[in-house]
Amino acid sequence: MRATRIAQLGLALAITVTLSAPHARAMAADYPRKPIRIIVGIAPGGGLDTVTRVGARKINDRWGQSVIVDNRPGGGTVIASDLASQATPDGYTLLSATDTLILNSVLKRVKYDVRKTFVPVVQMSGQMYMLLVVPSLPIKSVQDLIAYAKSKPGALNYGSAGLATTSHLGMERLSSMAGIQLTHVPYRGNAPAMMDMLAGQIQLGFSSTISSTPHVRSGRLRAIAVTGPERAKSFPDIPTVTESGLPGYQVTNKYALFAPAGTPAPIILAINETVSRGMNQPETAKWLEADGAEAAPPATPRQFKATFDRTYDELEKQVAPMKIRLK
Numbered sequence: 001m002r003a004t005r006i007a008q009l010g011l012a013l014a015i016t017v018t019l020s021a022p023h024a025r026a027m028a029a030d031y032p033r034k035p036i037r038i039i040v041g042i043a044p045g046g047g048l049d050t051v052t053r054v055g056a057r058k059i060n061d062r063w064g065q066s067v068i069v070d071n072r073p074g075g076g077t078v079i080a081s082d083l084a085s086q087a088t089p090d091g092y093t094l095l096s097a098t099d100t101l102i103l104n105s106v107l108k109r110v111k112y113d114v115r116k117t118f119v120p121v122v123q124m125s126g127q128m129y130m131l132l133v134v135p136s137l138p139i140k141s142v143q144d145l146i147a148y149a150k151s152k153p154g155a156l157n158y159g160s161a162g163l164a165t166t167s168h169l170g171m172e173r174l175s176s177m178a179g180i181q182l183t184h185v186p187y188r189g190n191a192p193a194m195m196d197m198l199a200g201q202i203q204l205g206f207s208s209t210i211s212s213t214p215h216v217r218s219g220r221l222r223a224i225a226v227t228g229p230e231r232a233k234s235f236p237d238i239p240t241v242t243e244s245g246l247p248g249y250q251v252t253n254k255y256a257l258f259a260p261a262g263t264p265a266p267i268i269l270a271i272n273e274t275v276s277r278g279m280n281q282p283e284t285a286k287w288l289e290a291d292g293a294e295a296a297p298p299a300t301p302r303q304f305k306a307t308f309d310r311t312y313d314e315l316e317k318q319v320a321p322m323k324i325r326l327k
Helices: 002-027 049-061 074-085 101-104 142-151 166-178 192-196 207-220 266-277 282-290 302-323
Strands: 036-040 067-071 092-095 118-133 157-160 181-186 206-207 222-226 252-260 293-295
Touching: 036 049, 036 074, 049 067, 049 092, 049 206, 049 207, 049 252, 049 282, 067 282, 074 092, 074 101, 074 252, 074 282, 092 101, 092 166, 092 266, 092 302, 101 302, 118 142, 118 207, 118 266, 118 302, 142 166, 157 192, 157 282, 157 293, 166 181, 166 206, 192 206, 192 207, 206 207, 207 222, 252 266, 252 302, 266 282, 266 302, 282 293
Parallel strands: 036 067, 036 092, 157 181, 157 206
Antiparallel strands: 092 252, 118 206, 118 222, 118 252, 118 293
């Protein structure tokens, strides 16, 4: 008798799982009925902003509904995440963020645990960085940078997207591994940092390959290394930082969409499928690859959440010994 009940329960669960996907699609059938807002924590023109606008176009193409990209730079993206955390969880407000969202939580820059406040929706792309210097400096490699910085401690200024952002912590880690002293200048996003580098106000910094490519190709900035595990396909002659004498160094980032906790699962699934399919279209994937980025492989919201939680644990372990000061 007990075995029969267990078997019946198993059959019921199997039927539930089988019907869950069509049922989820039915629940989201009338979504979206109004414009969707995607909040971005950096100024227009940065890598995250650029990729977000591609993702927004994919949503618009799929549903014919307006998608507003709302740039709210400042506070190392805290202003944007705070705003998104207070939004109604109905699928009409999303947050576009990088791993900085995790760092802000790990470093207690926000008053909430992002794992409970947001639902990971979909990863749009993966991104490495370029280590850039102004061409007026006699620095053509990481070893040149280290030698120059050791001869003039603190004289080199580097820009970042803000305190405790990936570009900030990445440069601090490089400085620590190389035993050099650099001066940090935080900005409200990588785009304004790039503008000051082009103007010669700062001497170096990290920037996404998407943002860096036109300036590197034009010769206005010099790329001396990339931060990925391998060289960028679009710049095969530029070595990785690891190849350049700092073994084990790697900084990559994920560009992704998040929703306030409580957003209906069917809507999250619909956005996930739409954006993931769009980012992996051949022409879009090719465009990303040309700029050193990669479309994220398709993954369900549950799979992306597992990746997000794992990244949180990894960054928590990496950041602890760095003793980053936020003032």
